[in-house]
Amino acid sequence: MATINDIANKLGVSKSTVSKGLNNATDISDEMKRKILETAVELGYTNKRLLKKEQKICILIENMDYKTPNQFGHDIILGFKQMAELEGWTVDIVPLTKEFQRSTPYGVFMIQQGYQASFILGFSLLDPWMQEFRSARIPTVLYDNYVKSNPRIASVGCDSQEGFDLAVRHLIQLGHRKIGLISGPLDSYILKARYQAYLNAMEKYGLEVNNDYIGLGYYIAESTRTYLPKLVEKGVTAILFSHDIRAISALTECEDREIKVPKDLSIIGFDDLPMTAYTIPPLTTIRQDRIALGKCGYYAMSCLLNNVPIGSILLRAPLVVRESTGPAPERA
Template structure:
């Protein structure tokens, strides 16, 4: 057993190096290096000795080329549990696989702009993707100073020319959702937005208004709140108690739509027989509600993919066609909408 000697070494304060492993295994440093890198010109017996020493010493290579060739991209969310996050991470990780880039999701930790830029840059990241975060112009300047390529995935704000961003077609999505309800014969269609401080809420609301206008309906029924279940329950409940209640509601997000469905249940109304409901997002849960939710699909996975590709292009100094790209939303028709009665 080599355990006696190796324990001596492993209990010493310093972490083991290639040299430590080499001497423990009774071979030269180049030989250990070859084993580590999967080279084939090492005999089986030697390889076994080296692997044993690596295990005994718990050796982990530290700054070799093997590691250094790897590229890292950090992708920052305000909230990793947001149902968006999973889909965006999925797309980014997929694209990363193709581009040879390792994607690291992080939650924004509340550093100051300078700390943040310094930390990310000092950790040797090849770029950073920021998701729907409130990005100050100071922060952007800091990343620029640090020479750090950056792409913003923003489904919320208006695009800025200061940085490269990826969004989705909110206005068009609002039109599509409302047109769908109009085509089903609905005339009293309510809309519950998310916060109107967010450009995406404004765009969706104006999509709704544009569709109504074209149909000759000039009295929109509008409410507003957070992108939350509770907002949907509260605002829809107000409407559903009235005699002239809407026969359909277009919600500014899936979470709001789920709340609207609950308000219908509490009011003793059935979806879609008594009330049609449309959401916005098409996150994982939308297909599994009862009834399954008709909603505007946001291509979150594709946005994650595009962000990684664009970032690698920026990093390589290649030009990007536009500082902002919007991917198309698409209406996903399920069972929560039906012809008006």
């Protein structure tokens, strides 16, 4: 592991200058501070002084709500803290913006704050730090994202393939053949994975894959309003949604259009948010066990901190059958 001496040698400055830079002193230039921090990251330096005081890790969060139990991130954070705090870690929750990511490199942020590892929630492929994770040296666990070949980065998530496979099989048993997909745009790792999982499941069971059965759009209500009637018009009798929140908007849309769920149309969500048990009708959905996801996030981090080069952990994605799916309607 690199020392202050190594950083000083590499930059041709004194150890005391390096020490000032690492401890954010005011009597050296910002330019020198930046150089010192960047070199520290490059060499894999860990701030031991901070380590001795306190064992700190962080959850970095973007694009995800987490403050109340009904919000997606809440239980992931809870599960993670249940494991980590038991083992003596202080866990900071740090909401981030893309602007902040652009202003401060990831490695520099982690050293400055004295964090030994991080758990990354809600990042899309557009988040600036996603690039940096490819070569990051500090243990980092990504939820629903993946970085190839870097032994300091691990991924956790639910098995979209298993989930959509179970959903399509359930619909086939109910007599459905024309099964559609409504999803967000393919600008995130996980939405690409679910899109592929849908295609694979359809092919596996010998069902027609047809672009007219698929609708991708960013704004939830708008894309439901656009695609749901189009798909129904093409004869689709069941629709998988990339998230519960989209499936719930579809229930509202169906009510407005007097499409009866599940008599006219079956609907399956993804996530099993607490509210899905209380929608009208209650939603059939693929479960992401968020407490377990948080715990696995900590398991993966614990592996990386112990030099076990874990790549990914996938949780089971069971189908929770409620009342938004039923026998396929007879069509003329």
